[in-house]
Amino acid sequence: MQIMRLIVTGPVGAGKSTFIQSVSEIQVVDTDRRATDATTLSLKHKTTVAFDFGRLQFSPKMALHLYGTPGQARFDFMWDLLICKAHIYMLLVAAHRPHEFRYARRMLSFMQHRSRAPYIVGITHTDKEGAWELEDLPIALGLLDETTRPPLVVVNPRDAESVKRSIVVLIRHFIQQRKDQKAPPRAATAVTIAS
Amino acid sequence: MINVEKLNNVLQSFVSGTADVQGAAVVTPDGLPLATMLPSGMDDERVAAMSAAILSLGERIGKELVRGLVDRIFVQGDKGYGILTSCGEDAVFLVLAGESAKQGLVMLEIKRTVSELMQLLV
Numbered sequence: 394m395q396i397m398r399l400i401v402t403g404p405v406g407a408g409k410s411t412f413i414q415s416v417s418e419i420q421v422v423d424t425d426r427r428a429t430d431a432t433t434l435s436l437k438h439k440t441t442v443a444f445d446f447g448r449l450q451f452s453p454k455m456a457l458h459l460y461g462t463p464g465q466a467r468f469d470f471m472w473d474l475l476i477c478k479a480h481i482y483m484l485l486v487a488a489h490r491p492h493e494f495r496y497a498r499r500m501l502s503f504m505q506h507r508s509r510a511p512y513i514v515g516i517t518h519t520d521k522e523g524a525w526e527l528e529d530l531p532i533a534l535g536l537l538d539e540t541t542r543p544p545l546v547v548v549n550p551r552d553a554e555s556v557k558r559s560i561v562v563l564i565r566h567f568i569q570q571r572k573d574q575k576a577p578p579r580a581a582t583a584v585t586i587a588s
Numbered sequence: 589m590i591n592v593e594k595l596n597n598v599l600q601s602f603v604s605g606t607a608d609v610q611g612a613a614v615v616t617p618d619g620l621p622l623a624t625m626l627p628s629g630m631d632d633e634r635v636a637a638m639s640a641a642i643l644s645l646g647e648r649i650g651k652e653l654v655r656g657l658v659d660r661i662f663v664q665g666d667k668g669y670g671i672l673t674s675c676g677e678d679a680v681f682l683v684l685a686g687e688s689a690k691q692g693l694v695m696l697e698i699k700r701t702v703s704e705l706m707q708l709l710v
Contacts, residue, residue, distance in 0.1 A: 422652075424644035426618040433618075442619050443641040467619055467637040 395455045399563070400475050401445075402500060403485035404493045405464030406436035408517045408550030410445050412485065413459045415553045416560070417447025433465065440464070443471060451564065466496075469503065476504050481567045482512045483559065485550070486534065489521035494533045501534070511570040513563045515548040591708055595623040598704050606697045608689035610668070613682045614675065614705060615639050622679060639682045643672050660698075673698055676706050 401409045414421050424443035433440045445461035460475050462468070476482065482504060486497045504512070516530060525533065527545065536542045544566055548559040595614060603612050603625045613624040613632065619640030624632040642661055650658040663670040668686045671694070675681045681702055685694050 422648060424641070424648060426640060426644060428618050429616045430618070430620055440618055442617070442637070442644045463641075465619075465637075467633045468641065470634065470638060471641060 396458055397451070397455060397480045397564075397567075398458045398460065398478055399560070400460050400462060400479040400482040401485060402462040402472065402476070402482060402504065403464065403515075404487070404490075404496050404500065405433050405440065406490075407464065407485035407487050407497075408548075409461040409464065409485055410441055411550040412515075412548070412556055413445045413447040413461045415550060415556045416449050417459060418450060419448045422446040430465070442468065444475060449560070451560070457560070466499075472500070472503060473507060476508045476510075479508055479510045481510055481563055482508070483515050483563055484512060485515045485517055485548070486530070487518040487521075488516050488524040488527075488530065489518045491523075491525060491533065494530075498535045511543070511563070511567045513544045513546060513559070513566055515546055515559050517548055517550055519547050520549075590622070592623060594708050595705070596625075598701060598708065599623050599625045602683075602697060602701045606685075606694060608686040609683060609694065609697075610686055611684040612701075613639065615680050615682065616678065617643065617680060627684070635682065639672055639680050643674070643680050646672070669694075671695075671698065673702055675702050676709055679705065679709050681705060 401412050403409055410423060423445045424441055425439040426442045428434050428438060428440040441461060441463045447459040449457040449459060451457045462472050462475050484497060484501055487493065514534065516527060518524060527547065531542055531545060544562055546559045546562050549555040599612050599614065603609050611626040611630065613626060613635055614622045615636035616622060617640055619637035621632040621636040624635065626632055626635060646661040647658045650656055658674065661672040666687065668684065669689065671683045671685065673681045683694065683698055
C-alpha cells in the first residue's frame with residue numbers, strides 16, 4: 394500500500410477545509426476556531442488554525458492522506474511543516490476574489506521554495522459574480538511560461554465528484570512529472586559510461 | 589470592552605514578579621495577540637499563531653483520545669518550558685520559562701494570573 398500526502402493550500406475561504414471534508418472517508422480531524430480577524434470574518438465564522446486531516450482510498454494500492462493548511466500568513470510555520478512532507482499539492486484560488494491573487498502567488502512561491510513536489514491549481518467559486526475567466530487566471534497568478542505551467546482545474550469543493558476529478562488530474566500530473574524526471578538522469582549515466 | 593492597559597499590567601507584573609519567567613502572552617484561540625510581553629526577537633503574531641495551533645491540536649487529542657477537557661499544554665525543552673493554559677473561551681495564556689524555573693511556583697503563579705485575566709476578559 395502506497396501512501397501519498399496531498400497538501401491543500403490557498404488563501405482564506407478558498408475552500409480547503411470543505412475540499413477535504415467532501416472526500417474524506419474518515420471523520421476529518423479539523424482544528425477550527427472561531428475567527429476574530431476582520432478579513433476572515435468577512436468570509437466565514439470559523440477558521441483552521443493548525444491543519445485539517447482526511448483520508449481517501451484512491452485505488453486498491455494507493456491511499457491519500459489529505460492535509461489542509463491554514464490560509465493566513467501568521468500560520469506560515471504550519472505551511473512549512475506540511476509542505477516539506479508533501480508528495481503532491483494543490484493551490485486553491487477563489488476566482489471571484491481578484492484582490493487575493495497576489496497573495497496566492499506569494500503562497501505558491503513559499504511552497505515552491507520548500508518543495509519540488511508536483512502541484513496543480515484548483516480554481517473555486519467560478520459560479521460567483523465577478524469570477525474571472527479561466528484563461529486569464531494563469532497570468533494573474535504569475536504562471537506565465539506555458540511549457541512549465543501546472544494544470545489548472547475548475548473544482549467545486551462542495552461536490553465530492555468534482556473534488557475527486559481534480560485529484561485525478563493531480564495524480565496524473567504527478568505520474569507524468571515522475572516520468573519526465575526519470576528520463577534525463579538515464580541519459581546522463583550513458584554519457585558517463587561512454588567517456 | 590477589554591481593558592488592554594490592565595491586561596498589559598497583569599502580564600507585566602507576572603513576568604517581572606515570577607523568577608525565571610522570560611515572557612508571556614495572551615492570545616485569541618484563532619491565533620491573534622491580545623497582549624504580549626515576549627523576549628526580544630520573538631514576533632508576537634507568530635507566537636500567537638503557534639499557541640493557537642498547538643492548543644487546538646492538544647484539545648483535539650483530549651477529545652479523540654478521551655483525555656477530557658484540556659487544562660494545559662506543557663512543552664519541555666533543554667532550555668526551558670512553554671506552558672499554555674486555557675483562559676476561558678476567548679483567550680489562551682502562554683508562558684515561557686527558563687530551565688531553572690521552579691515548576692511548582694510557576695504553576696501556582698499561572699493559576700493566580702489566569703483568574704485575574706479571566707476577570708478582565710469577560
